Amino acid sequence: xxxxxxxxxxxxxxxxxxxxxxxxxxxxxxxxxxxxxxxxxxxxxxxxxxxxxxxxxxxxxxxxxxxxxxxxxxxxxxxxxxxxxxxxxxxxxxxxxxxxxxxxxxxxxxxxxxxxxxxxxxxxxxxxxxxxxxxxxxxxxxxxxxxxxxxxxxxxxxxxxxxxxxxxxxxxxxxxxxxxxxxxxxxxxxxxxxxxxxxxxxxxxxxxxxxxxxxxxxxxxxxxxxxxxxxxxxxxxxxxxxxxxxxxxxxxxxxxxxxxxxxxxxxxxxxxxxxxxxxxxxxxxxxxxxxxxxxxxxxxxxxxxxxxxxxxxxxxxxxxxxxxxxxxxxxxxxxxxxxxxxxxxxxxxxxxxxxxxxxxxxxxxxxxxxxxxxxxxxxxxxx
Amino acid sequence: xxxxxxxxxxxxxxxxxxxxxxxxxxxxxxxxxxxxxxxxxxxxxxxxxxxxxxxxxxxxxxxxxxxxxxxxxxxxxxxxxxxxxxxxxxxxxxxxxxxxxxxxxxxxxxxxxxxxxxxxxxxxxxxxxxxxxxxxxxxxxxxxxxxxxxxxxxxxxxxxxxxxxxxxxxxxxxxxxxxxxxxxxxxxxxxxxxxxxxxxxxxxxxxxxxxxxxxxxxxxxxxxxxxxxxxxxxx
Numbered sequence: 001x002x003x004x005x006x007x008x009x010x011x012x013x014x015x016x017x018x019x020x021x022x023x024x025x026x027x028x029x030x031x032x033x034x035x036x037x038x039x040x041x042x043x044x045x046x047x048x049x050x051x052x053x054x055x056x057x058x059x060x061x062x063x064x065x066x067x068x069x070x071x072x073x074x075x076x077x078x079x080x081x082x083x084x085x086x087x088x089x090x091x092x093x094x095x096x097x098x099x100x101x102x103x104x105x106x107x108x109x110x111x112x113x114x115x116x117x118x119x120x121x122x123x124x125x126x127x128x129x130x131x132x133x134x135x136x137x138x139x140x141x142x143x144x145x146x147x148x149x150x151x152x153x154x155x156x157x158x159x160x161x162x163x164x165x166x167x168x169x170x171x172x173x174x175x176x177x178x179x180x181x182x183x184x185x186x187x188x189x190x191x192x193x194x195x196x197x198x199x200x201x202x203x204x205x206x207x208x209x210x211x212x213x214x215x216x217x218x219x220x221x222x223x224x225x226x227x228x229x230x231x232x233x234x235x236x237x238x239x240x241x242x243x244x245x246x247x248x249x250x251x252x253x254x255x256x257x258x259x260x261x262x263x264x265x266x267x268x269x270x271x272x273x274x275x276x277x278x279x280x281x282x283x284x285x286x287x288x289x290x291x292x293x294x295x296x297x298x299x300x301x302x303x304x305x306x307x308x309x310x311x312x313x314x315x316x317x318x319x320x321x322x323x324x325x326x327x328x329x330x331x332x333x334x335x336x337x338x339x340x341x342x343x344x345x346x347x348x349x350x351x352x353x354x355x356x357x358x359x360x361x362x363x364x365x366x367x368x369x370x371x372x373x374x375x376x377x378x379x380x381x382x383x
Numbered sequence: 384x385x386x387x388x389x390x391x392x393x394x395x396x397x398x399x400x401x402x403x404x405x406x407x408x409x410x411x412x413x414x415x416x417x418x419x420x421x422x423x424x425x426x427x428x429x430x431x432x433x434x435x436x437x438x439x440x441x442x443x444x445x446x447x448x449x450x451x452x453x454x455x456x457x458x459x460x461x462x463x464x465x466x467x468x469x470x471x472x473x474x475x476x477x478x479x480x481x482x483x484x485x486x487x488x489x490x491x492x493x494x495x496x497x498x499x500x501x502x503x504x505x506x507x508x509x510x511x512x513x514x515x516x517x518x519x520x521x522x523x524x525x526x527x528x529x530x531x532x533x534x535x536x537x538x539x540x541x542x543x544x545x546x547x548x549x550x551x552x553x554x555x556x557x558x559x560x561x562x563x564x565x566x567x568x569x570x571x572x573x574x575x576x577x578x579x580x581x582x583x584x585x586x587x588x589x590x591x592x593x594x595x596x597x598x599x600x601x602x603x604x605x606x607x608x609x610x611x612x613x614x615x616x617x618x
Contacts, residue, residue, distance in 0.1 A: 056578040061563075061587055102448030227478050227521055230552020241521065248524045313495050314447015317481060317517050317527055330483045330517070332496055333447065340496070345481040345517075353554050382578060 035378035096329035101311035109174035124323035135372035173304025233325025239267025443497035453529035479550035484560035
């Protein structure tokens with residue numbers, strides 16, 4: 001296993017010339033690495049003394065592709081960033097373009113967006129619970145429970161958008177089509193039954209001795225280090241920082257709903273898992289309210305331009321609370337049909353900034369759990 | 384080992400209702416820097432001029448509906464300005480959300496997106512690379528404060544000081560801009576390519592980047608493929 005991998009790219013790692021260290025290349029196709037992600041780890045015995053992530057295996061220069069395409073034709077590409085939650089990505093991008101061009105969104109579309117974004121959060125956190133158990137060696141059963149529920153939501157997405165995952169559903173100024181007849185009732189049924197699934201899943205996990213042993217006091221960092229490192233989303237709130245963009249800078253119509261922001265205590269991996277369960281229960285609350293209040297009306301602004309859309313000269317940065325953290329889009333327009341610059345602020349990528357800090361001094365087996373608790377998708381990391 | 388109580392984590396935070404946040408109260412609100420500028424941004428600018436007169440920070444207006452105006456900072460003073468913004472208690476810009484690189488081969492175009500005040504012309508005659516920072520304050524809930532820094536040119540002097548020592552979240556984002564745009568961030572602890580492979584030499588996000596000739600043999604080339612074939616096998 002001792003190799004010269006360290007020489008190839010991690011030149012800045014400390015004390016790597018010490019031949020007592022074991023250099024392990026973790027990935028890029030080990031299933032527990034969540035895709036094509038590689039870590040060059042230097043070990044002293046079992047203890048991690050250096051960890052350098054290696055990115056780019058899925059890099060297709062998404063941002064350059066978007067510069068050479070019209071604003072609308074980038075919408076399907078956003079599905080493929082974080083492919084677990086395409087509809088949140090759709091909303092984040094539509095939100096930025098609406099800010100750039102000053103487009104209004106009608107009421108019904110706002111409610112539809114909230115419903116879809118919260119369903120997406122349910123999908124993401126449910127799948128996360130399955131994946132993290134897989135990372136700890138419980139491969140299969142937990143993931144199958146999680147995916148059973150995920151499929152039910154994906155069926156709803158298929159009814160609405162025609163695709164399970166690659167939805168391409170939001171438009172600037174609204175959504176692509178209206179809700180099919182009876183769709184809202186199906187969502188209501190799902191929402192009413194979801195609490196029981198969460199109870200079941202929590203009972204499986206919460207007191208599980210292996211889970212506790214593998215996750216408690218693993219990977220915690222102080223709050224100010226996390227903020228300085230740009231960590232956002234459930235990772236940040238698990239450490240007790242009350243920062244959720246749905247509350248601090250409400251976009252869409254989130255200020256109308258009554259929901260709370262769950263906060264963790266220490267920010268270790270256990271808190272990171274449990275915070276996502278608590279967030280799912282809050283999402284169910286939002287979904288119930290949104291379904292109750294869902295108004296009639298147009299699903300897209302009648303004056304929204306689909307063809308020959310050219311936003312005025314200027315720039316806009318807009319961010320949403322994606323399931324994985326702060327998902328931002330920064331767009332610069334020179335008045336033409338294509339963006340002059342299209343930048344994605346990917347939460348998965350920036351949440352990895354402190355991966356090494358979280359892992360130093362711990363065992364190699366903990367690295368896999370910590371990586372799982374960050375919840376990354378490589379489509380978004382590498383873009 | 385005992386199982387923790389299901390309610391052992393704080394299920395709710397003390398101030399988690401939107402209406403109770405300071406976001407509606409003028410200066411401290413999230414909207415203040417965005418839409419009511421340049422008023423509040425102007426007061427921030429005045430304080431920057433008082434505290435760091437040498438930094439030469441100027442206001443750039445955003446002509447679009449988003450009205451996110453920005454501050455143009457001389458690269459040599461960028462770290463001072465950021466330290467001041469982060470460490471002054473009533474500013475507390477503690478969170479660097481986003482770092483964007485932009486290539487401006489035509490400097491006049493940059494002035495249409497970030498409009499300088501009257502009489503203030505763009506000093507740069509040649510093209511340059513620009514790095515745009517979006518800062519937020521998590522405690523005061525203010526933002527985004529948009530900072531821009533511009534390199535002297537697009538060649539050997541494409542250098543900007545690194546912010547990693549002040550904002551750790553810049554680490555990977557600056558590496559990405561170094562990789563894709565070719566901005567050298569002086570003082571970065573680990574400036575390597577991050578998305579492209581180490582042996583790659585060009586910067587694909589630059590506007591004048593030409594993709595390599597990856598012509599694949601086609602027995603009956605036509606249209607665009609024929610054009611490509613002609614370029615690949617010049618007569």
